[in-house]
Structures are given as C-alpha cells and as structure tokens.
Amino acid sequence: MIQVLDKKFRKLFSENEIRIQVERLASEIKADLGDKRPLFVAVLNGAFVFAADLMRALDFPCEISFVKQRSYQGMESSGKLTQVLGLDSDIKGRHVVIVEDIVDSGLTMYHLREQLLQQQPASLRIACCTFKPEALKCPLKLDYVGFEVSTLFLVGYGLDYDGFGRNLKDIYVLAE
Ligand code: 5GP
Ligand code: MG
Numbered sequence: 001m002i003q004v005l006d007k008k009f010r011k012l013f014s015e016n017e018i019r020i021q022v023e024r025l026a027s028e029i030k031a032d033l034g035d036k037r038p039l040f041v042a043v044l045n046g047a048f049v050f051a052a053d054l055m056r057a058l059d060f061p062c063e064i065s066f067v068k069q070r071s072y073q074g075m076e077s078s079g080k081l082t083q084v085l086g087l088d089s090d091i092k093g094r095h096v097v098i099v100e101d102i103v104d105s106g107l108t109m110y111h112l113r114e115q116l117l118q119q120q121p122a123s124l125r126i127a128c129c130t131f132k133p134e135a136l137k138c139p140l141k142l143d144y145v146g147f148e149v150s151t152l153f154l155v156g157y158g159l160d161y162d163g164f165g166r167n168l169k170d171i172y173v174l175a176e
Helices: 015-033 048-056 107-117
Strands: 002-004 007-013 039-044 063-073 076-085 095-103 123-131 144-148 171-174
Touching: 007 015, 015 048, 015 095, 015 123, 015 144, 039 048, 039 107, 048 095, 063 107, 095 107, 107 123
Parallel strands: 039 063, 039 095, 095 123, 123 144
Antiparallel strands: 002 007, 007 171, 063 076
C-alpha cells in the first residue's frame, strides 16, 4: 500500500509488467508503421511517461509532438474538454498515432481524433497504456492497448491524483 495525498492505493501492474506491454505495443506499431515515419501525438500531462518509454522501444524513424486537453478534475471525468496546448506539427498526409495514458469515457480521444482527422492525416491510430472498457461512453476504436482495467481510479506511471503520483514507477489502483 502507498499513500498519495489523502488516499491509499495498492499496486496493480509492476514496472516490469508495464515494460513487457510497452515492448509488445512497440512491435505491433513497428509491424504496421515501421516504414512509414509515423508522427506520435502524445496527450499531456499524463501520457508523458508512457510516450517516453514507447518512443524508446521503437527502433525505426519516428517523430513526436504534444497536445494538452484536460477533462478531469479530482477523481471524476468532467466531460468538458479544455484545450491548453495545440499541435505545432503539420499532420497532413502523415501516419499519426495518438499516445494516451488512459482511456476512460473516451471523450478526450473521441474529440481529439475528430480534430486531427480534419487535418487529413494519411492514417490515424490510437495507442493507450490503460483502457477502462466499461467506462467507454462513445464509439472509439483503440489500435494499441497496454492493459484493460476496471473502472477504479489509477495512479502512477504518469497518471496523477490531483497532480501527485505521476512519478511512481508502477501503476496503482485506489484501495476501497
Ligand atoms: P476520458 O476523456 O477518456 O474520460 O478521460 C481521459 C483522461 O482522464 C485521461 O487522459 C486521464 O488524464 C484521465 N483519467 C481517466 N481515468 C483515470 C484514472 O483512473 N486515473 C487518473 N489519474 N486519470 C484518469
Ligand atoms: Mg490524459
């Protein structure tokens, strides 16, 4: 058990288990896009750890850029998206992979996907470290998924609880 702010969390996935999944995703991405010079679009803040590991697991030419869109306050998805930082790269004709820490309601991914599609990428895929299938509220196809999880609240490996816990090497779940 660990404590982040006022809540207790227990370990769900270890650093090693995460590394194995990241390497699996990297080889799936290589099979699809290894010769296509893909552009990764990582969603700040949460995806920074996963994106850094995923990029370093790839051994072919690729680029990364960042966007920031927030829908969470405290422990519940607000459903409202605020764009804080826009994309600075031209994605027209590029093979794009969105990199996200976790897909919960799916609203963040759904809206970001719609926005990026307007800029006519050659292809658009989604990679996420964790996915809560039972929480999904909109039609969304996820191409690369590290772990499927329950609807409980997670921290660590980039995921925060009110800003804290992102630096934890493992993924933790809220202890009831
Ligand atoms: P969605 O738009 O899919 O509801 O939410 C996506 C965003 O909500 C994620 O990028 C992440 O920042 C946040 N989020 C969703 N579930 C969790 C969770 O269990 N823990 C944390 N720390 N953030 C979450
Ligand atoms: Mg996020």
